Amino acid sequence: MSGRISPKKVPMAEQPPEERIRNFREVPLGYTPEQAIEEAKRCLQCKEAPCIKGCPVEIDIPAFIRLVAEGRFKEAALKIKEKNALPAICGRVCPQETQCEAVCTLGRRFEPVAIGRLERFVADWEREHCDPIAPNPPPKRGKKVAIIGSGPAGLTAAADLAKMGYDVTIFEALHKPGGVLVYGIPEFRLPKAIVEAEVEYVKSLGVEIRVDSVIGRLYSIQELFDMGYSAVFIGIGAGSPMFMGIPGENLSGVYSANEYLTRSNLMKAYLFPEYHTPIKTGKKVAVIGGGNVAMDAARTARRLGAESVYLIYRRSEAEMPARIEERERAKEEGIIFHLLTLPVRIIGDEKGRVKAIECVKMELGEPDESGRRRPIPVRGSEFIIEVDTVIVAIGTAANPLLPRSTPGLKLTEDGYIVVDEETGRTSLEGVYAGGDIVTGSATVISAMGAARKAARAIHEYLSGRA
């Protein structure tokens, strides 16, 4: 059989680097129907289908891929939507190489089946060719559930519970639903029109979304129960930006990645002044960190017109948490990597604006608790890079706003919500949680997987009661 199978995935066209750094349009262009069918035919249709277990929301992967191979795209879309309400998003942003594709049988000898690309193709095809199809509404159960936060976790919990017949309301703090999908991940990786379309799909299931509602200030969780909600799911993410605590970090021109990306994505500052929110475009930009968020910030800076973008990371590239694909794209776009480099101080001018960053070179020592080799500063190796903008992308922490206003909610030392892993149950009766506010910053699909479990547990809780 292997003789007929192409060892490599069908490649997907991309915007060339020199062109894409001048726009915010999506970089990969997606499969054509012919390419999708060709790729789908690589699937071995394994009986055991290990790929399904590699997907936290358990999409029936061989089944949808077979439908693609047969050219039955609409049915493929329905198949995916049985399990995943956000396929166009997941097909784009899932780290497939550590999820479904990591365990694909074909991957033992060749490149695995391009499951993510196929999922993306199907979802895009459906959006472009069909009227949105919502499943028939289930019989109403006459019970209300409140969801706090409209990121991937909240949207998934809402969709699942609505499909079971509950009246679901999402309360979202910002003016647009989607969480990190709208404020964090840039347009060129995840077009906002796609997020909007998938949010519309969730609404079409009967979910009400109330934006501009900061729970903890507008209503407490207790007040939600008083308003007639029988259960609450908390999916507020881990959005509080961390800083390094080095001198100069509060100078003008120093951003958290969240601020920089929110200005550009949510507020569309890249269209300033047509849109009114300003952003410092910067000529020379330093981005601190080595994760996907740092890559997003660096690539955004480039598109906003920065001439030089430096990525400063204290370990070596082997330890970088960012996906290889994202790293490669960043390099193609001319981002300059300063590896084994630690910022020690940000230097400002007389008006308190950034003018340079001082760094020290690092070398790798013994492995630390994370198993990665610990970086140690090399004495006397300090050097200065002139920059006018610094973006700190070293991670986020739990946002304390809601937990602080919820007495009795058990938290970890770092402020994350303590839950039972299988059900998402918190220390408060009828209150469940999932996603980044439980695990710390993770992935879209893991937040969705946790939300699915919690939705199931909420259903059991509510149906066990008179």
Added chain:
Amino acid sequence: MAKNIHLLKVASPEIAKKAKAGQFVVLRAVEEGERIPLTLYDWDPRDGTISLVFQEVGKTTKLLAGMRVGDRILNLIGPLGLPSHIERFGRVVCIGGGVGVPAVYPIARAMKLVGNEVIGIMGARTAELLILEEEMRSVSDRLIVTTDDGSKGMKGFVTNALRDLLGSGIRVDRVVAVGPAVMMKFVAETTRPYGIKTIVSLNSIMLDATGMCGACRISVGGRTKFTCVDGPEFDGHEVDFDLLLDRLNQYVEEEKRIAAMDC
């Protein structure tokens, strides 16, 4: 209300029910618009309205000023920030400068309600810009009015009035000051030698105002705080005002650019 100062009354039953002195809202006027914070000046849970007072300084506030009765604000988020710490301290001086007056008014009212003796100090550049004098008088046991040019009340800044007051030897248990950053800085300097606890309400630049971005960060007692969730009120003796002032000027060029374009 005065030149370039406007009162905006908005129907928002939910916020009106929850609002407390010292809190603010964030609003977005149009789809392309910025999210801007404005302090709650007044609210009425019975008729479900909130009142905001703002000064026209840039793009968004100009758009707001152009609104007519019946227009809709696209997004309104609140109440945000921690409420003021209201307690029976004894004698409290409440200071408002410029559009800080509407912000300090509900605090003075709440202080008065729990039995404090309230001394109000309010100031503006000139008489025409003095707003809400009667309202301030109604919640103060004594009200001192100042104008920079002496066109009404005492000539000078609110800090001059405060200095005179403290110099007279009168006991003051707490000071609350809301106004331009420079004013709050000098109020804090004035009370520092007396060791009087001085609360200021900071107006740092904000974006989401839910603790997610850090745009509003300031330094208090050497530690970084987020004004939107840890404040907006802080101990004035601990605040690094010079940093706040620098950070407030971050976007002057961009603001000029967009203000120069017609709305």
